[in-house]
Amino acid sequence: MNREIRNMESRAGLMPEHTIGAAYIGNWKIQLSSNKVSFCPRMRKMLELSKGYDENIETLFGLVKPGQLSGLIHEFKVASFNGTKFEKQVQIVTPSGTEKWVRLTGVLYSRRWGTAEQMIGTIEDVTQKVNEECLSMAIVNHELRAPLTIIKLNTQFLINHLALSINKQPVRLLNMVDQHINGMTKLIDEYLSPSTGEDRSTQLNYSLFDINDLVDTVLGEMRILYPGHRFCKYPTADSILVRGDKYKIIQVLINYLTNAAKFSPPCSHININIDCNENDVEVSVHDEGVGINEENSQALFQKFYQCNQKSIRQKNSKGLGLYIVKSIIQKHGGTVKAENGKDGGAVFSFSLPLNQQNKFNVTSPEAIKLMA
Structure with missing residues (x-):
């Protein structure tokens, strides 16, 4: 474990015990030239990695759910190229089969002026936070879906009632309203579903x-x-x-x-x-x-x-x-x-x-x- 990681770990050790228990934050480092990574003991415990697991990028990727890997890589490459802060929340599956949500953050670190050689960051277990968000979204989902259903039924009733009318403008406007109701319903299904996860949207058409x-x-x-x-x-x-x-x-x-x-x-x-x-x-x-x-x-x-x-x-x-x-x-x-x-x-x-x-x-x- 290099000096930067030890320093970050020692600073974390100065935090009050209740703060560490609530946030449960670990530290990591990755060499940009070789993709070699280092995990602090708290991160290894969080990921449930025993001493038999090597600290390498393959180990970390092997824990991330496959559908979220390219999003993680994309954010990392954008941060490395632009020199901005890296931040991504992903779902992992530990070697014991436990599913967790973790938030990774990182900043570039340069030993020599103007040349970033590594990225140093933190990892936080946010499983409880994600579960609470999903519960809140399930409640919002229900509260929005009920009035939308009533609006849609009344809109379709008016469309059918005015279908034989000579003036077609009201029907065209009502059809536009009906399309937007469908769009709102789809948004609710995609982004306010009770299932956990960041990527709730369906497959692109x-x-x-x-x-x-x-x-x-x-x-x-x-x-x-x-x-x-x-x-x-x-x-x-x-x-x-x-x-x-x-x-x-x-x-x-x-x-x-x-x-x-x-x-x-x-x-x-x-x-x-x-x-x-x-x-x-x-x-x-x-x-x-x-x-x-x-x-x-x-x-x-x-x-x-x-x-x-x-x-x-x-x-x-x-x-x-x-x-x-x-x-x-x-x-x-x-x-x-x-x-x-x-x-x-x-x-x-x-x-x-x-x-x-x-x-x-x-x-x-x-x-x-x-x-x-």
Whole structure:
């Protein structure tokens, strides 16, 4: 065990016993050049690793559930490349068969100026916290589903009652309401299900669609919902084909544009840029609001994250929207980003691979190759 790990362990030992018992935090280190890892005794106890288990990346990957491996690798590589904080919550299965949820966090550490040689971090057992969240979500699931069912039944009754009417506009509006009810029900099933886990969303329904047409469609609805704002799209190529779940990307666009409208002054401009290169397409939403704290730009996409600004808290944000956005885009093999605009305001963007289907589930040997 190297000196850095021993120092972190000794600092943890200075914490009060009740604090350590509640949080149960261990420490780890990974050499970026060789992927060699070191675990502190508390981490080994948490993972139920006996002395016979080697401290290597294969051991850690072997405990993580296969469906979450590539997400773990993606977050690690992004943090290593950008020099940002690494944070990921995953489910593991210990050698004895016990299922646990752990949160891994880490920061880059440099021995020489400007060269990061290793990442040092912590691991926390959050199983109890996840179970409590799932119980809360089950209650919210029930409370939302009951009124939605009543609304849907009445909407379908009106659609059938007005089907023979000469004026078709009410039926078209009711069909739109019915589609949004279906979307809300699907969201409840995906993100507020009582089953434990971060990735509650179902399998993506891939199709080939034009991202330009999709943005135009969503902008048309946004202009109706927020007539006090000016939505503009900068001209791009005639057609940009993307392979993905069309309705999931609509959900991402609605989230970005709704946030931009909420946090921008009346009569301000909200611009959408679509930039394309050989490998991917990036869609960015620019507003003229107060901007963001760039130090917390990555935290904005965490589940239940709440901004400390009073003006933001008054918008009744639940801290789930951007988390869902990040989950959707990562499943498509893309990335999300938040930053301040050059002329003020905030810029939220996401990228998608062009006409490619990302396979998100990997095995432990494949994950080791990804780390190379």
